[in-house]
Amino acid sequence: MRFYEFEARKIVELAGIPVTKYGFCTSAEQARQAAEEIGGPVVVKSQVLSGGRMKAGGVKFADTSEEAAAHAEDILKLEINGQMPRGVLVDPKADVKQEYYASVVWDGTAKRPLMLFSDMGGIDIEEVAETHPDHVGRGHLANLFPIPDFEAKQTIAATGVTGSQLNRATPILARLARLFREYDMTLAEINPLAELTDGSFVALDAHMEMENEAVGRQKVLLRKQLEIAEDDTRETYEPSDFERNVAAIDAADHRGVIQGKDHGFSGNLGLVIGAGGGSLTLTDAVRSQGGKPANYSEIGGNPSVAKACGLAKEVLEKDGVEKIAVMMSIVSNTRVDIVARGVIKACLELGKDPGETIAIFRIPGAWEDEGFKILERYGVEYCDRSVSLWEAAGRAVAKVQGAAA
Amino acid sequence: MSILLNKDTTFIVQGITGREAVNLTRECLDYGSKVVGGVTPGRKGRDVHGVPVFDTVAQAVENHGGPIDGSVVTVPPAFTKDAVFEAILNGIKLIVIVTERIPRADVAQMVELAEMEGARIIGPNCLGLIVPGVCKMGGIGGPAKDAAKAYAPGPVGVMSRSGGMTTEISSSLTQAGLGVSTAVSIGGDAIIGSAYAELMPYFEADEETKAIVIYTEPGGRMEAQLSEWVKDNDSRLPIVAFMAGKFMDDEEMKGMSFGHAGTIVEGVEDTATEKIARLEAAGIRVVERIDEIPDAVKQKLGAAA
C-alpha cells in the first residue's frame, strides 16, 4: 500500500523525525491560508501516487500567498500519469545547505532490512550507487532485536560524513529504521533529507510503502492517525470492470480462489487458467506461440462449480474473446470435474456450444476421469498430463487463429 | 537418496484440525510418512485420522518420548510466527510453513530464530517436500495415489517457487523415465526460509542427486544468489532452469505482481530477462519451453557421464 507524500510526512513526524511546517490543502483558499501561516516563499506540490511530478508541472514555487493559491488552483486540476491529485502540499521553501538520502528497504537475500544512506541526496539513489559507490552507506538490521543507534551511525559514517552532521543524522536514520519495522513498510525513504543553513536536519520529502499483508494489523496508524478509509486501497491503476467483477465473484463464495486481470491484455483468446505458477507459464506459452491472450487468470484452492462458471463467463463476455482455453498444471486439490462443470455451464448459460467455445481443456490430476467423461459428453477437446502445458497452449492458439482466418 | 527427509523422519502438523490440514494429514499418512502428532490449542485429546492432537508442541514431544524432526505449520497468518517459534524452541529442526499472506517482518523473525537454533524453514506459501516412494511432508503432490503417479524415484533434485509447478515438472521427469531424488516447493513469497542457494549444499551432499531442475519467476534476487553459489562452489550438479512470467517484462505490466506475492518486480535485476542472463552466465541452462526440461536434463546427465 502506497502513501501520499502528506501521509508519509505525517508518518515520519510520528516517528520523531523533524519535518518542515507543511500544510495539506484540497482547495486554493486553503493553500492561500497555509502559505500565509508559513509566511515567506513556499512550494506547492501535487499529491499523487506517481513519480515525475516536477516534470509534469505538479510542483511550483510561490513568493506570495496569492501566488500559492493560484498555483494550487492549477495543480488541483492537473492530471499526472492518469491520476488526479488528492490535494496539494504547501511547504516552506527551505534554505538548504546540503541534501542527503536516507532509506530502509528489505534485502530478500539476507532476509533483513537494509539501511541506505548517502550524502548525495535529492537524486536517484540507484544512479548514485552506480556512479559514486563510495557515497552510499549500507547497513543490515536484525529482525528480533532492538535497533541500536550505532548501526545507523556506522551506515552514515561509511559515506565519510562526520562532525555535527553525523550526530544530527544518526537519530533520524535510526528512527526511520524503527518505523520501517514497526509499521511493516517495504520502503521508507526520505529524499531529500535536508541540512538547513542553520544546521538543523528536516525531511523535505518522504516516500512510504506498507506491505499489503500487514494492512490488517496496522489499523491504528492507517485509520486513526492517518484517517485513511478502509476502501481506499491505493491500487497502482484503476481496476477494469472485468477485474472488479471477478473479484466480486471470488469474494461472494469462500470455496476456492479465482483471480482475473486484463490490464495490458486485449486479445481474442480468453484464458481460464491456474494456479499461480501454471498461469505464468501458460500465459507465456500462449504468447510465445503467437497467441493473443484476452486476460490473465488464476484458479486455485478447489473452487465451486459456480465460481469456476463465474470466472469463465466473465472471460467469455470480454470484448473480442472468440474462444477460451482452460488449462492448469497438474492439480491435487482443485478438482478437474468441478472445473469442467463450471466452464461448460458458462458456455451453456451464454448460449454457446462448449465444444466450439472451449479451444482446449488441459487439466490433469484430481478426479480427472470424472472430468474427462463430462468433457466427452459435450464434445470438448481435452488432454491429460502427457500433453505439456506448452503443447496445450499451442493447440489453443492454432484453434483460435484457425477460426479467425 | 534424498535431502532433509528420510524414511524415519517424524513430524507433527500444527493447526491439524483445520480443513486443509486434515486432508494433508491423511495424504501424508497414506504416503507412509510418520505423522506423530498434531497441535491445535484447546483441542487436546482429539485425533485426526488416528494422529493424537495436543494443545502444545511440548506435549506432542513428550508424548512421542523424544525429539520430533519436523513440523508442518498450517495456522492462520496472524498466528504463524508464534507457532513457528514454539516449534523451534521445542527442538524441531525442519519446519514447513504452508500458510500464505504472512507479513515479511514475521517471516524474517522466524528465519532469524531458526538460524540461531540450527533449524531450517521451508516456505512460507509452499506445499512442502517429497522424497518419492519414501516420505512426503505437506500437501505436495496431493493424495498418495496422485503423488505416486507424478513422483518416481530418480536422480533429479527439484526446487520450485510454485507448488503446482513442482508436481508438473516432476511428473514430466517421471514420464521421461528420469524421476526425482527430492522435490522441494520452496514457496512463492518475497522472503522465504530456504532459497535455491541455501538448499544446494544438501543436494550437493546427496550422492543420488545427479542434476537439479529449478522453476523460477520474476521478482527477488534468489537466482542471482544461486548463480553466485554455483560459481563459488564449483558445483558438481548440472542445473536446468525454467523461467515463467516473461510477459511481466512488458512495459504495461510494470509494478504489478502475478501469481505469487514474491513476483513483484522492484528493480531491473528482478526482471525475467535479467535473471535469465544471470543464470546462463553461471552455466545454468535456461530452457524456453516447459516441455524441454526432461531432454535438457538428459543432455546434461549424458555430458556428465
Added chain:
Amino acid sequence: MAEKLNKVFIDVEVDASVAGDTALAAKLEEVCPVNIFKAGSAGVEVVEENLDECVLCKLCLEAAPAGTVHVKKLYDDTELS
C-alpha cells in the same frame, strides 16, 4: 445477463417412501457439504440451484436407507452407488 441453468450435470431424487421423513430430511441437510437437501415441513426438499455443486461424496447415500436416495450423473447417464 443470461439465465442461470440448474440440473445440468447432476440430478438427485429421493424415493417417495422416505421423502416425508422429517428426521431423514434433517440428517440429509446436515451431511451434504453443498446444501443440496433442505429439511422442509413436509420432509426432504431438493435445492435445485445447488445440484450441480454435488461433489459425489456419497454422504447422502450413506445417511439414507439403502437405495432410497438417487444421485444421477446426467453426463454419463449413470447413478452414483
